[in-house]
């Protein structure tokens with residue numbers, strides 16, 4: 557009788573790092589809360605921290621494809637979904653704290669606020685773009701949707717830029733006059749745009765071409781050194 561060999565899916569160190577980093581900020585937040593290490597306005601503190609963590613995961617998600625082009629490591633591409641889902645998880649928690657803890661899910665009050673404050677409107681638009689991306693990130697939808705999946709997931713570009721705009725607008729200061737506490741979202745926004753440019757197919761092709769040329773040259777050099785050491 558033929559034996560069926562079942563190979564266990566291998567857990568990679570990058571997976572371990574990503575899932576540890578995925579839960580660590582939440583554990584840290586709980587710890588700070590129960591240890592009384594948050595500010596005098598703990599809800600705002602939690603809300604802001606969750607928002608920032610969401611942005612970091614969004615940036616990490618967008619960095620996977622450029623990292624794969626630059627270093628030729630396929631593992632980065634396989635971890636995009638986990639990072640994207642962590643970004644969505646922290647965004648959802650950020651919004652839940654705002655809507656639930658700050659406003660007790662009072663929908664009419666929330667609606668008024670969102671339509672009155674630009675940064676909230678912008679944040680809501682980003683969230684509405686992220687929802688279908690997270691919902692269709694599973695293999696079932698990738699198989700069923702075919703080319704439409706790629707078309708839909710193109711939404712990550714405007715969603716990422718709009719999220720950064722929300723971040724910058726949420727800071728005290730003036731984004732348009734470049735005044736106040738907006739240096740961090742501004743620099744992160746530039747980094748994010750760079751990542752988005754590196755994801756462009758022609759730019760990717762160019763980067764991969766350069767990497768391959770460099771690796772062929774270094775292989776030749778190593779070979780030459782072996783034949784003629786010193």
Ligand code: HEM
Nearest residue numbers: 604607608610611647651654676679680682683719723726
């Ligand atoms: C993709 C979606 C979103 C992301 C990535 C995001 C991220 C952020 C970030 C990074 C901050 C600034 C944190 C800081 O001050 O250091 C922030 C602030 C805030 N966001 Fe969001 N956000 C999103 C959507 C939303 C939505 C939909 C709402 C509510 C409708 C919202 C409500 C707020 C509030 C109330 C603040 C705090 C503003 C303050 O400091 O007073 N966010 N968000």
